[in-house]
Amino acid sequence: MSFLEYAPAPESRAILNLRDEYGLFIDGEFVEGGGTPFTTISPADEKRIATIASASDADIDRAVAAARRAYERTWSKMSGRDRGKYLFRIARLVQERARELAVAESLDNGKPIKESRDVDVPLVAAWFFYYAGWADKLDYAGLGADPKALGVAGQIIPWNFPLLMLAWKIAPALAAGNTVVLKPAETTPLTALLFAEILQQADLPPGVVNIVTGAGATGATLVRHPDVDKIAFTGSTAVGREIAKAVAGTRKKVTLELGGKAANIVFDDAPIDQAIEGIVNGIFFNQGHVCCAGSRLLVQENVHDEVVDRLKARLSTLRLGDPLDKNTDIGAINSREQLDRIRELSDIGEEEGAERWSPDCVIPDNGFWFAPTIFTNVQSSHRIAREEIFGPVLSVLTFRTPAEAIAKANNTPYGLSAGIWSDKGSKILAVADRLRAGVVWANTFNRFDPSSPFGGYKESGYGREGGRHGLLAYLKGGAK
Amino acid sequence: MSKRLTVPKTYKLFIGGAFPRSESGRTYEVFSPKGAFLANAAQGSRKDARDAVKAALGAGAKWAGATAYNRGQVLYRVAEVLEGRRAQFIDEIVAQTGVSAAAAGAEVDEAIDRWVWYAGWCDKYTQVSGSLNPVAGPYFDISVPEPTGVVAIIAPQDSALLGLVSAIAPALVGGNAVVVVASERYPLSAISLAEVLATSDVPGGVVNILTGSPAEIAPWLASHPEVHALDLVGAGELEWIDLEIAAAQTLTRVLRPEQGPDAAAPSLQRITAFTETKTVWHTKSLV
Secondary structure (H helix, E strand, O other): OOOOOOOOOEOOOOOOOOOOEEOEEEOOEEEOOOOOOEEEEOOOOOOEEEEEOOOOHHHHHHHHHHHHHHHHHHHOOOOHHHHHHHHHHHHHHHHHOHHHHHHHHHHHHOOOHHHHHHHHHHHHHHHHHHHHHHOOOHHHOOOOOOOEEOOEEEEEOOOOOHHHHHHHHHHHHHHOOOEEEEEOOOOOOHHHHHHHHHHHHOOOOOOOEEEOOOOHHHHHHHHHOOOOOEEEEEOOHHHHHHHHHHOOOOOOEEEEEOOOOOEEEEOOOOOHHHHHHHHHHHHHHHHHOOOOOOOEEEEEHHHHHHHHHHHHHHHOOOOEOOOOEOOOOEOOOOOHHHHHHHHHHHHHHHHOOOEEEOOOOOOOOOOOOOOOEEEEOOOOOOHHHHOOOOOOEEEEEEEOOHHHHHHHHHOOOOOOEEEEEOOOHHHHHHHHHHOOOOEEEEOOOOOOOOOOOEOOOHHHEEOOEOHHHHHHOOEEOOOO | OOOOOOOOOOOOOEEOOEOOOOOOOOEEEEEOOOOOEEEEEEOOOHHHHHHHHHHHHHHHHHHHHOOHHHHHHHHHHHHHHHHHOHHHHHHHHHHHHOOOHHHHHHHHHHHHHHHHHHHHHOOOHHHHHOEEOOOOOOEEEEEEEEEOOEEEEEOOOOOOOHHHHHHHHHHHHOOOEEEEEOOOOOOHHHHHHHHHHHOOOOOOOOEEEEOOOHHHHHHHHHOOOOOOEEEOOOOOOOOHHHHHHHHHOOOOEEEOOOOOOOOOOOOHHHHHOOEEEEEEEEEOOOO
C-alpha cells in the first residue's frame, strides 16, 4: 500500500482515433505488407490495440526505391529553406497533436503518461524544431561550404522511446537532405504510424520518409539493402555488432547508439536530497528501459547507509500501475520477453549473493510488471553489475576514493553515460574528465536536449545524435 | 688509400620507446627497385603487435592527459628534428623507391610541413569541433572531443614517409596512442622516423612502429580488444573487409582504405575521426 491513497486519474483515451489495421507507409501512402501481420498490444493489460502490417523483402525494396526516387527527384533538389519549412511544419503538427501522441505512446509502450506527455512528446517537437533551422545552414555544420547529403538512410529504432527515437533519427536526416526508410520496433509501432499521418498532413513529398513495420528480420533486410547509404541504429550492443559486421566493406556510413551500464557516482559531499531524486530518475525513469540509465549506483562508503535508507523511503512512495493514470510513476514493462530478462537477471543477482529489496507494492493481475528493485552488497564481478538489465533494477556498490570510483565506473565494456553527485565543482570536473562515457550528468541525470550531442564510447556505439554533431552523421564534405 | 668501409644500420622495430628486434627473430630483405640489397628489416609478428598495443595502452593516459599546448610543442619538435635529418631521409627514399632526389626532397619537405600543420591543431581542434550547447533548462552543457584510445594504423603502402606521417600525426593530435604497420616495401623510412620520434620528446609507447607483412599483422590488431580504432588507410590491397568485420566484434571504430595521391590528405576530419565527443551537463543553481 502506498503511503497516500489517490483516486484514479486516468488520461482519457477518447482523444485517440486509431484504425483497426495499419499498413506500411511507403511513398506517401499506407499500403499492405507482404509479410504476416502482427498485433500490437498494451503491455499494461495485454489487450490488442491494432493489427500492424509486416514488411517483406519486396516491401523493403519498394520502400528503399521510393526513398531513392524522392531523394533524386525531389528532396536533394529542394532548397534547404524549404526542407526546413517542412520540418517546422512537422514540429508544429506534433505540438498540435501532442496529447494524442502521448496517450498512444503510453498505451503502446506502457510508460507513464506523465513521462510521455512531459518528456517524450515535447522533446519530439523540440527535435524537429531544432533541426528544421539547420536545413538552410549546412555550410556552418563544420564540413566546409556546400556539404552533401549521404542519400537514403535506413534507420532502426528501439521500443523504449518509440516516437522520440524516431525524431532523433528523422529530423537530422531530413535537415541534411537525406531521405529515410525507418523501421520502428516490433512492440511499439503505433506512434510511428500516427507520425506517418502527420507527414501526410504536412504534405511532405511522397517517399521522403517511409515507415516499414516488422520484426528484427525486417531491420536486417534494411541494413543489408545495397541501395542504402547510411544506417542509423539504436538498440542492443549485440545487434549493433551484427550491423557493424553486415556493413563491413560497403560504402555505408553507420551510427550506432547501443547499450550501457552507467555509473551514478555519489560522493559524500553530494547534495543528498537532489541525489536521491536523481538516482530515482536515473534508474526508474521509463521503468529503467533507458540505454543511459544510471543502473550502477556507486556510493562513497561513509554515506552508503544514509543514501540507501533514504532511497528505500523514496521508492516506497512511488506509484506503480496504469500507465495512463496521471499519478503513475512506474508503468508497465514493455514486453513479456523483457520482463523475463529482468526477472532472470534479478534472480541471478540474488543467487550471486547480492541483497534484494523492493517496496511493498501491488502488482496488477494482467500485463507485464516489475516492482522497482534495489540490490545492495553488489560486487563488480556480479552479473547485475556488468550486464545491461534494461529494467527498474538498481545495483549499489561502494567506493572510498575518487580514484576508486573512477576505476569502478570505467570497469565496463560500455561507455554511454555517467552521473556525478558532489557540491565540489573542481572534483566534478576532474572526475568528469576521467570517465570514459559520452554523456556525463553532474548533479542531474537523464537530461536530453536536441542541441546536446548524445552517444557512447567503447561498446556503447559510435557517432552522436543531437546538436551539430548529430547533423554531421548525415553529411559528407562538399567540393574542396 | 682504401675507401672507408661504411657502418650500415640495423633496422629494428619501435615498441614502447625502445628498438627491439622482432621476438620472432625474423627479418626480411629490403631491395632497391633495381634489386640491390639495402637492409634486413624486422618482420613483426603477432606477439610484437600485442606488445605494441600493450605499450600504447600504457603510454596513452599520459599523452592524453598532456596539455594541448604541450602536445603541440612535441609535434612541432618532431618537425624540427626531421628537418635536421632531411638529407638522411632523402637518401633513404631514393634508395627504396628510386625516385629522383628532388622528388624525395619534396616528399620530406611535405612530411615536415605536415607535422607543423598538425602540431598547430593540438590546441585548436577542441574549440572547432566542440560546442557549448544551449539546452532548454538551467544547465551548463558542453561537448568536447576526447581521444578514442589506441589507434592501429595500416600505413599507406605506396609511400615511404609522407603517407606514414599523414596517418600518424592526426591520431596524435587528438591524444591517442598509435600502433602503425609501416609500408612493407619501404620500411626503412619508418624506422628512421621512429628515431626522430624517439628524440623529439614523444613519450615512449605513444607511437609504436611495426615493419613486416601487414597481411600477417593486421588481423591481430583488428581483433585486439584494446585497439579502439582501426585506420585501414593503407589496407586497400589486403582482405580489409575481414579486418572491418573483426573490428566490429568490439565496436572498434574503422576508417576504410583510401586510394591514390589524396589518401590521408590533411584534414580536421582525420583528427576528429579518432576522438569521442563527451557531453557534460552541470546544473546551474537558481540565484
